[in-house]
Amino acid sequence: MRFCLGLLFAWAAFAQPYDLLLKGGHVIDPKNGVDGVADVAITGTRIAAVAPNLPAANARKTIDVADLYVTPGLVDIHAHVFSGIRGSTTSGGNRSVFPDHIAFRTGVTTVVDPGSSGWRSFEDFRRTVIDTAETRVLAMLNIVGIGILSYDLEQNVEDMNPRVTADMALKHKDVVVGVKSAHWWAPNFTSVERAVEAGRLADIPVMVDFGYFLKERPYERMVTEILRPGDISTHCYRWPAPLLDANEKVRPYLSAARKRGVKFDVGHGGGSFHFRNAEPAVKQGFWPDSISTDMHTNSMNGSAVDMLNVMSKFLAMGVPLREVIRQSTTNPATIVKRPELGQIAVGAEADIAVLRVDAGRFGFADVVGGRIEGSERLGTEMTIRAGKLVFDLNGRAAVPWRSGNLKYPEK
Ligand SMILES: [Zn+2]
Numbered sequence: 064m065r066f067c068l069g070l071l072f073a074w075a076a077f078a079q080p081y082d083l084l085l086k087g088g089h090v091i092d093p094k095n096g097v098d099g100v101a102d103v104a105i106t107g108t109r110i111a112a113v114a115p116n117l118p119a120a121n122a123r124k125t126i127d128v129a130d131l132y133v134t135p136g137l138v139d140i141h142a143h144v145f146s147g148i149r150g151s152t153t154s155g156g157n158r159s160v161f162p163d164h165i166a167f168r169t170g171v172t173t174v175v176d177p178g179s180s181g182w183r184s185f186e187d188f189r190r191t192v193i194d195t196a197e198t199r200v201l202a203m204l205n206i207v208g209i210g211i212l213s214y215d216l217e218q219n220v221e222d223m224n225p226r227v228t229a230d231m232a233l234k235h236k237d238v239v240v241g242v243k244s245a246h247w248w249a250p251n252f253t254s255v256e257r258a259v260e261a262g263r264l265a266d267i268p269v270m271v272d273f274g275y276f277l278k279e280r281p282y283e284r285m286v287t288e289i290l291r292p293g294d295i296s297t298h299c300y301r302w303p304a305p306l307l308d309a310n311e312k313v314r315p316y317l318s319a320a321r322k323r324g325v326k327f328d329v330g331h332g333g334g335s336f337h338f339r340n341a342e343p344a345v346k347q348g349f350w351p352d353s354i355s356t357d358m359h360t361n362s363m364n365g366s367a368v369d370m371l372n373v374m375s376k377f378l379a380m381g382v383p384l385r386e387v388i389r390q391s392t393t394n395p396a397t398i399v400k401r402p403e404l405g406q407i408a409v410g411a412e413a414d415i416a417v418l419r420v421d422a423g424r425f426g427f428a429d430v431v432g433g434r435i436e437g438s439e440r441l442g443t444e445m446t447i448r449a450g451k452l453v454f455d456l457n458g459r460a461a462v463p464w465r466s467g468n469l470k471y472p473e474k
Contacts, residue, residue, distance in 0.1 A: 066192055082106055082450065087129035088094075088417065093389035094135075094406040102386035103133055105473035108450040113407055126459050127254040128417050131444055132384075135392040136172025136414030139370050141297055141330040141355035144200060145188045145210070159361035161200035165358060167446040167454040169369040170416030173396070173404055174198055174358070177270050177297065177330075178205030178243025182224070182231035184208075185239070193238055199414070201399060203241035204228050206258040217246045223257040229264035236265075240399040241295075245272035250279035252289055259291060268398065270295040272330065276303050280285040283316045287428060292324025293400060297353060298335035299327040300344065302431075317467035324384045326398050331367040331430075332357030338433040345380040352385065366428040371418070371441040376427045379437025384420065417445035 081104040088160055090101045090113065118300040119125040143159040149217065154263055162174050180188040181204055193200040205211060208222045213330050216222070232239040242265070244258035255271055262269040271290065276282055300306070308314055321327075329336065329351045354374055356367050365372055374387050382390075396405030403411060419442040446454035455461070462468055 079121055079123050079309060079312075080106055080120040081117075082124065083447075083452070084117060084119060084125040085128045085415070085417065086117075086125050086131055087127060088131050088133035088309065088330055090133045090407060091302040091325065091385055091387060091388045092135060092392075092407040094393035095408055097407070098385055100452040103407060105447070106452050108176065108412055110363055110407055110409050110411050110413050112409060124460065126445075128444070128459070130419075131388065132418045132420065133407070134170075134352045134388050134418060135407050135417050136416050136446065137170045137370050137391045138173045138175075138245070138360065138405045139355050139391075140175040140353055140395040140399055141177050141328060141332075142174040142358035143179050143211075143460070144174055144192055144196070144198075144358070145184070155465040156434050160358060160360060160363065162196045162200055163410065165363060165369065166198040169441060170418055170443040170446055171370050172199060172414035172416070172446065174200065175201045175203060175240060175395075175399055177203045177241070177272075178213050178245055179265070181205035181208040181210040181222075181418045182228050182296045183189060183208040183210070185231055185235065189235065190237065192360075196362065197453060199448070201238050201240045203243040204239060204261075205243050205245065206254060206261055211274050211398045214246045217254075218248055220253055220257075223254060225260035225264055229350065232261070232265040232267060233456055234386075239267070239403065242256075242270045243270050243272070245274065247274045250277050252280050252285065254329055255285060255289055258379075259289065259294070262294070264293070267400070268295055268326075270297050270328065271351065272297050273304075274306070279402050283314075285324045287316055287323065288322035290320075290325050293326065293398070295326045295327040295328050296355075297330035297355070299329060299331065299355070300337060300341035300395065302334040302337035302339050304340060306340050306344050306349065307399070313344050313347045313349045326352040328395075328398075329355050329373060330357040331362060331373050333359070333361035333365045333367070334430050336367070336373075336429050336466055337431060338429045339377075340464055342428070342435065345382060350382055351377070351390055353398055354390045355395065366430055371443060375425070375440045378427070378441070379427055379435055380441050401425075413447055414449040417447075418442065419444055
């Protein structure tokens with residue numbers, strides 16, 4: 064009998080190699096050139112197969128997603144999630160959110176925290192958030208050792224130590240993917256230069272939030288001379304960044320910066336996204352390399368809202384869906400040198416977003432109350448992180464409750 068049961072289990076395992084089968088969705092996986100109807104099968108934590116007409120008999124659970132888009136789990140490389148910081152007055156740090164509070168319900172499976180922590184606070188961040196969240200959390204270290212505790216403290220050149228920052232990054236290279244320079248007020252490039260030095264020592268990219276635009280330290284010079292290929296200019300549509308000339312034409316130095324390999328990231332935030340720059344630039348083809356939210360309580364309760372709302376703004380400005388997905392999955396993953404993320408490839412970790420594109424009349428605001436209209440809005444139906452269904456808006460994985468197959472508590 065024991066032998067027979069063993070055989071039976073062996074047969075069942077053989078007959079049902081997939082734990083989960085997403086059936087009939089429109090798969091968009093820009094990295095692997097997939098843009099069409101296909102099934103996606105998951106076994107354990109990994110993608111087991113991507114192909115049309117995979118047999119449902121081979122899966123323990125099949126979910127019909129025929130009316131939906133299946134994309135890689137979204138990768139938001141500008142999200143403040145060091146929620147341990149409290150008590151500061153001016154910072155982005157104390158407005159952080161715990162990643163699991165926002166990520167999965169917006170299709171996001173990976174976030175990168177850009178500099179909420181520096182080398183002094185990073186290990187606290189790792190212990191309290193990175194190692195406890197279900198969301199995959201990566202980090203960029205602030206060049207200021209204390210991180211974003213306040214904008215005043217981010218001016219402290221004494222606390223900008225490239226060597227110690229690089230050493231901390233290398234010690235935690237499984238999760239530290241960059242260095243951040245932010246909110247720098249002085250009429251020089253000191254904060255940026257120190258961040259670039261730390262990035263060089265640790266061989267990781269630097270992300271710069273340029274703070275205010277001053278003529279003594281031209282933005283043009285930063286993106287054409289100071290940043291290295293692969294470094295990132297975030298808040299790239301912030302006004303008054305000098306993207307456009309008097310006739311609203313995109314300035315030529317931006318293509319020179321792009322040719323050098325400098326990356327432009329949205330970083331919408333609570334004060335860093337203006338249609339006055341974005342719409343003319345996007346309509347002339349100056350698209351972002353990566354779409355990101357600059358998530359914190361002010362931006363999520365403001366006009367950024369969430370990753371899908373920011374992505375929907377780019378749809379409304381005319382960027383095709385496939386490119387918007389590219390800018391929210393494989394592009395950001397590649398920018399932080401994690402090219403294995405942001406794709407749906409056999410063998411890859413199964414991080415997946417199942418999205419709706421709603422049709423209707425929608426409005427999108429920027430941070431000063433400028434508005435555009437659009438006819439499409441993205442929404443999350445389901446999110447899968449490492450093979451586990453972590454968000455399921457319409458209970459597509461659930462069964463009619465009278466079916467008798469449910470497990471109730473005994474007490
Ligand atoms: Zn930020």
